[in-house]
Amino acid sequence: MATFQIEGGHPLKGDIQPQGAKNEALQILCAVLLTPEKVTISNIPDIRDVNKLIQILSNLGVKIQKIKKGEFTFQSDDLQLDYLESEQFKTDGAGLRGSIMIVGPLLARFGKGYIPRPGGDKIGRRRLDTHFQGFINLGANFRYNREERFYGVEAPKGLTGTYMLLDEASVTGTANIVMAAVLAKGKTTIYNAACEPYLQQLCKMLNSMGAKITGVGSNMLHIEGVKTLGGCKHRVLPDMIEIGSWIGLAAMTKSEITIKDVSWDDLGIIPNTFRKLGITLERRGDDIYIPAHKDGYTIESYIDGSFMTIADAPWPGFTPDLLSIMLVTATQAKGEVMIHQKMFESRLFFTDKLIDMGAKIILCDPHRATVIGHNFKSQLKATTMTSPDIRAGISLLIAALSAKGTSTIHNIEQIDRGYENIDDRLRAIGAKIVRID
Numbered sequence: 001m002a003t004f005q006i007e008g009g010h011p012l013k014g015d016i017q018p019q020g021a022k023n024e025a026l027q028i029l030c031a032v033l034l035t036p037e038k039v040t041i042s043n044i045p046d047i048r049d050v051n052k053l054i055q056i057l058s059n060l061g062v063k064i065q066k067i068k069k070g071e072f073t074f075q076s077d078d079l080q081l082d083y084l085e086s087e088q089f090k091t092d093g094a095g096l097r098g099s100i101m102i103v104g105p106l107l108a109r110f111g112k113g114y115i116p117r118p119g120g121d122k123i124g125r126r127r128l129d130t131h132f133q134g135f136i137n138l139g140a141n142f143r144y145n146r147e148e149r150f151y152g153v154e155a156p157k158g159l160t161g162t163y164m165l166l167d168e169a170s171v172t173g174t175a176n177i178v179m180a181a182v183l184a185k186g187k188t189t190i191y192n193a194a195c196e197p198y199l200q201q202l203c204k205m206l207n208s209m210g211a212k213i214t215g216v217g218s219n220m221l222h223i224e225g226v227k228t229l230g231g232c233k234h235r236v237l238p239d240m241i242e243i244g245s246w247i248g249l250a251a252m253t254k255s256e257i258t259i260k261d262v263s264w265d266d267l268g269i270i271p272n273t274f275r276k277l278g279i280t281l282e283r284r285g286d287d288i289y290i291p292a293h294k295d296g297y298t299i300e301s302y303i304d305g306s307f308m309t310i311a312d313a314p315w316p317g318f319t320p321d322l323l324s325i326m327l328v329t330a331t332q333a334k335g336e337v338m339i340h341q342k343m344f345e346s347r348l349f350f351t352d353k354l355i356d357m358g359a360k361i362i363l364c365d366p367h368r369a370t371v372i373g374h375n376f377k378s379q380l381k382a383t384t385m386t387s388p389d390i391r392a393g394i395s396l397l398i399a400a401l402s403a404k405g406t407s408t409i410h411n412i413e414q415i416d417r418g419y420e421n422i423d424d425r426l427r428a429i430g431a432k433i434v435r436i437d
């Protein structure tokens with residue numbers, strides 16, 4: 001378990017470039033399995049989860065060449081499907097959440113796909129019904145080995161397009177079903193599809209490979225199946241969760257920061273949601289400029305004067321992955337806010353650590369926390385903590401950078417899952433942070 005030691009209380013200053021998006025890269029990398037031709041992907045972040053998925057692809061026999069930092073070619077023309085039945089795959093596949101999305105492409109192209117129960121954050125129940133119900137709708141047979149926690153789908157006669165209404169707008173579920181349906185016979189309609197920018201990117205990539213998907217960006221996708229897909233070039237968007245993390249960090253540490261090349265039009269309601277906490281964000285071209293909030297920031301109330309609530313919802317609602325960052329940022333705001341994490345039931349427990357540091361938070365129930373901001377009248381106190389999940393981890397890091405004294409964060413592998421070289425990048429803008437392996 002590696003550790004960060006952070007001396008807090010110093011404002012940061014400078015430019016920061018967001019990495020490529022973790023959750024887009026995981027979808028896009030799985031899509032390379034859909035064609036025997038070469039696929040070139042750029043802006044791939046160098047983070048633990050993505051590297052684990054690239055290793056799985058390599059073990060499956062995908063030929064992978066690094067062109068330069070963040071840019072790779074992938075060619076899936078001679079896959080070793082036996083790997084899917086190996087003990088090694090049971091360990092590799094369970095190591096991250098994104099591995100679930102290899103099932104759709106494998107099922108579509110080879111008539112079978114297997115996966116151990118995938119890993120990812122332990123942030124509450126994370127069911128996979130939407131994925132497998134989607135495959136069943138397309139004509140696949142499903143089996144689950146409870147003892148080995150191993151899922152399998154097979155469609156020896158191929159998949160056939162159909163109409164389906166998903167029981168929830170699952171992000172990875174939609175990606176998986178889309179990747180299966182592009183090679184199915186006939187037409188598939190997916191209603192209640194997730195439609196976040198990363199899914200739009202996946203659909204655009206698949207169309208550039210020869211797929212026929214319409215409705216991209218809406219919750220109703222129409223897919224006309226094709227027989228084969230070809231190669232393509234694709235660039236991954238900047239990571240909107242990282243961008244949100246830097247906004248929270250800038251406000252909490254009273255730092256003047258410019259976040260470069262954010263692809264503003266793909267950020268949806270993220271900038272405005274931070275503005276509800278009273279944070280000033282300026283659009284400068286495609287950058288976000290955040291001035292040093294020397295006089296703090298004041299949480300807005302609703303028009304009728306009632307108490308602000310910030311809650312997650314499927315896109316274009318506010319992403320659940322930024323609520324922990326909102327919560328920590330609110331601890332120094334002027335005013336009060338209710339943070340309502342509707343999707344995951346175990347994501348707010350890390351507030352205990354913030355309370356230890358002196359934050360005023362009432363955890364009302366597993367889904368809701370009320371934060372009463374200090375308005376910088378009282379600084380958080382340094383402490384020793386362990387990062388329970390990726391977004392709690394970055395939130396604790398933000399708290400530590402704003403706190404008085406030296407904090408220690410253990411289990412920073414959780415942060416490394418999704419943030420590339422975070423200590424070097426933060427040091428470059430003035431953070432006092434040391435990694436101890």
Ligand SMILES: CC(=O)N[C@H]1[C@@H](OP(=O)(O)OP(=O)(O)OC[C@H]2O[C@@H](n3ccc(=O)[nH]c3=O)[C@H](O)[C@@H]2O)O[C@H](CO)[C@@H](O)[C@@H]1O
Pocket residue numbers: 023026097098125126127168169170171172173314319320321342343344
């Ligand atoms: C690798 C990856 O891309 N992970 C992301 C993906 O996970 P993932 O695709 O696993 O998440 P899902 O979209 O399937 O569901 C997330 C949670 O929200 C619930 N749910 C979902 C949709 C809905 O309409 N109603 C509802 O209650 C689900 O039951 C589940 O508890 O999307 C999540 C939701 O944005 C993000 O937190 C994860 O970072």
Ligand SMILES: C=C(OP(=O)(O)O)C(=O)O
Pocket residue numbers: 022023049096097098119120121321390391418
């Ligand atoms: C929950 C997350 O990731 P994963 O789905 O990979 O666990 C996240 O990125 O915040």
